[in-house]
Amino acid sequence: MITNAAPIVTRRMGYEDSYTLSRYLETGGYDGLKRALTMSREEVADQVNRASLLGRGGAGFPAGRKWSMLRAAPTSYLVVNGDESEPATFKDHLLIERDPHQIIEGALICAYAIGAAQIFIFCRGEFALGLERLQQACNEAYRIGAIGREIFGSSFSIDLVIHPGAGAYICGEETALLESLEGKRGFPRIKPPFFPAVQGLYGAPTVVNNIETMSNLPWIVLNGGDAFSSLGEGSSAGTRLFALSGRVNRPGWFELEMSKTTFRDLIFDPALGAGVPDGRSLKAFIPGGVSAPWFGPNELDLGLDQDAVGKAGSMLGSGSVVVMDESTCVVRAAWRITRFFHRESCGQCTPCREGGGWLEQILRRIEEGEGREADLDLLMDVCDNIAPGLTWPPQQTTICVLGPSIPSSIASSIRMFRDEYLAHVRERHCPMGGHR
Amino acid sequence: MAHLSLENRERATRLISLYPKDRSALIPLCHLAQSQDGYLTQEAIQDIADLVGVTPAEVYGTATFYDMLHTEPVGRYVVAICTNIACLLNGAFELLEHAQKRLGVYVGQTTNDGMFTIEEAECLAACDTAPCVQVNHRFFGPLAGESFDALVDNLESGRLDDVVPPHGVLNRVERSVGLTSSAKREAAQ
């Protein structure tokens, strides 16, 4: 079901000049921040708690709870994670390029609520236009007194830095992002400590929140947490920005009320994905970025709901849905995803560094018709050495979750399409006509 | 010009002042050096090491971790073709093959005239325009054979100079206000 809930984070996307200060101010820009500054820090945090806003980066950790875990210390930081790199995810890219002021305003509200000393917006380096627009917005916000000393005449002062990344998927992992922000190699930090809220940037307590999470804050402050949590259902409150791609007629972004809309709605509704092209049928889909195990047609009627998807054995992750149709070679798809993880492995942990490459080579061999039947068990066993038991959510032999994300595609595609793998082996070529 | 220019050294100092700790400016400084020379020269690596207080080996080690930072010369235009899942499903490998033929070089290579380097990119977060391409991190897509050729023609003829600056020029908007990190400012007071 597509509800008629009004868009929150994409409400300015109808304007060509949505990214400009003038448009932003005309459409209620910085009113949320001004409102927040009339409230106490605790009241702002309380509204966010009541909103039940789940983090929009992929792990879905409640934002309010994250803030409340912040260790008391003289200096703490807010880092906004805009290093969007999960394949098939392009919602933060949209928000950065098309509504940078909204991110800045949200970040200021968050920084006010948590008492941060400085804000860093870590923007994926490849977003050149986004970086320019974010920096432009930052400069403008300083000029109108939204950032800097005594913001809008209040006693709240803070600096904000737009920080460019330099191209490494792993920096989306929050501790790797912090390392990168410290000018180091993007190596995820070993846990414990488990949370940057305890030990983050420069060892100081740090809140790391996603771009979309921040973008929701001005609306929540203006309309109240309750208004937000009345959208969606259960723990999946509010609207969420979904990115749809792959074999669909209308790939793109859609801000939808969580839980109430289903994957079938998203993919097939004429106003949304408008179905699979050329009259083909849907073969499989990835429900939440390539780290997530795949679903088949049987899961189409699941709601876009964090808990429901989790229970069904995958995750809503970054809110990106990739559709594969009957012409898709699943071995090739799994190989390409595995190659991605192999290329993006930071290289710290042996299982991920070496396992990723090995799995990629086996899959390529199968796709090229050089596979052996025993390779299927070998694939599963090597996967098991990275994510013991191949359970969901996965266990891991690595420092971060990139490693155990590798088996997601491989194990789920073998489980769903064992025959297609075997056909590759037996026919000694790709039966889907895939070639390289 | 291999070392950072005087002007860029000044920019570097301003960038460093944004952060509570100098080393945090390492990657922004690498981008700055790349905007000057198109890639990170050895001299620039030494300059950056001096500026942020680490060894050149650490700058080199850190820079090479990141795909966008090049320690070898690249073409004026780095053409990054995404072949990740959404683009793959929409003909990315066919596009990549076409691009290699059109430019006459393989992935990782630069054309003899120094104009184009081809890279096979990971997801560029533009999956609704798959298969997508970035030229010096400016987006184009969806592309196929003919539209790719047209893009190359436009780049060669300079018709896209306003849209696509030379490689390394990333953020043409500079920070113009509030230059010093609050932490550093407080420490100074």
Next chain:
Amino acid sequence: MTEIDVSDSESLPTVSVTIDGSVFKARPGELIIEAAERAGVFIPRFCYHPRMDSVGFCRMCLVEVSSPRGFSLQPSCFLHVAEGQEVITNSPKARKAQEGVLELLLVNHPLDCPVCDKGGECPLQDQAMAHGPGETRFIEQKRHWPKPIDIGPLVALDRERCIQCARCTRFASEVAGEALIDFAFRGSDIEVAPFALEPFSSYFAGNTVQICPVGALTAHPYRFKSRPWDLEQAESTCEGCAVGCRTVAQSSAGALVRYLGVDVDGVNRSWLCDKGRYGFEAVHASNRLVTPLLNSGEKLEESTWHEALFAAGEAVREALKEHGPSSIAFIGGARLTNEDAFAFVKLAKSVIGTDSTDAQLGDGLPAELVLGLPRATINEATNARVVIVLNQDLREELPVLFLRLRGSVVDGSTDLIDCSSVPTSLSKYATTVRYVPGDLARVAALIAGESNIDAFGLDQGQIESAKTVLSSAGLGADGEGLVIVCGRGDLGESASVAVSAAVTLHRLFPKARFLSALRRSNVHGALDMGLAPGVLPGRVTLEEGGEALVRTWGSVPNERGSDAIGTLESGAQGKIKVLFTLGADVLADVPDRDLAARAFAKIPTVISIATHHDRTTAAASVVLPVAGEGERNGTVTNIEGRVAPTTQKIVPPGVAWPAWMVASEIARMIGSDLGFEDHSAITQEIAAVAPAYHGVNLSLANGDARRAGVVVPVGAVAIDIRSPLLDPIATPGISSVEEQGAPMRLGKTVAAVPSGDARPTTPGGLQVLVRALGAAPVVTAPKPDSYSYRLSVRRTLYDRGTLVQSSSSLAPHHAPFGLRVHPLELARLGVSDGEELMIRSPRLAHRVNVISDASLGRQVVVLGARNEDSGAFGAFDLIDARELVVDVRLESI
């Protein structure tokens, strides 16, 4: 300030953990991998190293650990023990994880074990043999790199073998503090890399080779020299400098081939510098002396022991008869063992009757100062609230002491005050006070709060900063908690300046302790043995020790003799008839070379006891070849006063003898008998007659002291009996699992560990002398006139000394240290960087190339001590030993 005293293990808090079903009392804060090891359960590992921060990269040490949410696989090198925790290292799940990691480590690892230096002592090979399936499931193409590549002058890297454990990169940044190598690239492309324009030329590079768990890093001196199963080894003590690092000397086919560092908590904590690690090559150098030599009147000719000893004896008898014992003197001895030094002291002071002995060459400090000041151990220094360094660059002189001090500052244990005439390697970790040579004593007095001292010419801000460090560090009364690392600050100022600085600090901070920074290997042992004027074995003066010694020795000199400079001055006046040089290149190494040359021209008989040909042996009448490092047994004493065994691993070349035997034979030639049959008889006699060494022989026989040595006087300092867990990867065969695993170590005691400080409180004669020195006014040097510059003398690790120059791996790395001058002064002189100018001291004028150096004070110029091959120009040519400081003029040409 004693080291950890754990004679009673029951008094320590413990944490109960269950490891593979057995309950074990672990130490709070201990890592699971360490606790398990002490409980006898060895968890396989590659990246974990007990002396570096854990990173959890290799994942080999995954074990199942209980938590409120059930068991999960965790890296045991990273997780600390917790009360009630359960650890399972051998469950099917843990084993599958470990074996999975092993298989993954091998997928890209080459199968070149038969040609790999590590083969036979490789933990990856061992693990694969023990737990591997025997056949690979990996049929794909392995990763290939060109191999090997040189990443530095001594170290080669084979990237195919690298397992990305980050031991070497962590060592470089964490321990050595110079990240000349780092990981580059990402994922499976990760490689260890130096920056292209800066090779990995660290003084400590060899440590990375030792700790590499595979054959990825190899060192040129050992590449393809031997196989591990052909090695014989013995634990010993490095004699490269006076830190006394513990080593394993390994030999193959009768030749030394490799030195490894052994972890001793109080000293080197497993690290070595490259001079110590590769200096052993000097033992096999072509310039070794292999037979006695006699000067035929024209040149040195090969001779026999009989002839040479006869000639030596004759010269001594003649001198005694005609001119008396004061015409005979001994210079050198800092490279001898304690036993050798003792034998020569007995020869000099008892048989011949001369007190003119000096283990130092006019480049050190008076014995009474070194022996009479309250001593600190290295661990006391690294645990001190504040350390004041009165020395030039410790990294160049005592490299591992530099590592230890740097480590203590970086981990926040200690504040450092660095007083030096030039920037040092410790400066960036310290509050620094720069001075012009000659001003060190004034600096010391001022930072200690002496008010009536003229501060003219000194940086008032720096002095105030140093005073603030001292006043805010929480020192106890009278400077308790302060340690002063005291060497000969700068050879450009005379010893009296350094002495005045030390005694002033001693007067103002009576409870502060001193750690000597004299650098020559066993100089402290030689001084302890009495190889200096005015002292007798065991840190006693002639007066206090004489009476007791006369009972065993028959006689001792009744008046004080001369030190090295005094002897050379007498020599130049024709008053010295026989000079013994004991393993010292007097002509090259005495700072006042002009004086040494004048003395040698007048001394009729120079008897040189040496290991290598050098300038001094070339000028000698009699040359007697002796055994060097690795060729003889005995004991040596380090900067702390720690006595540890040095061990014979190979036989000396030719007919070289242990030095003590030479002393015995010379005594015999003049009709006496030292009474020694072997070196251990000397160790026994030292323990009996040298007060500070009472009980040393028995202590060294004790298990723990055999490795860690014993600080004399015995019982004065508790040695940490928590023997460190040795890294089995870096010291294969030294640290068996069983030995490390013995849980009883926690409760084990060493002989008589007193609680608190048992060092004697009643001042002996030396302490009285030091106190008397302290009453003298603070030494103040005149300011240089406005046309002159004050000379600072630079010493470098890879110098022109015999050890470095005889080691084929190290010799090429000597870099001449040219004249450095502040750029503004160069501008004033109208000379550009790199041009030649004339440097002139009262001794000499010489042309020299100049290097611009903005880090210097404008009044100071720096020049290397000995730059070129023997005879060429260096700072030692400019120094007049009688002067307090050396002022030079610079003139454009």
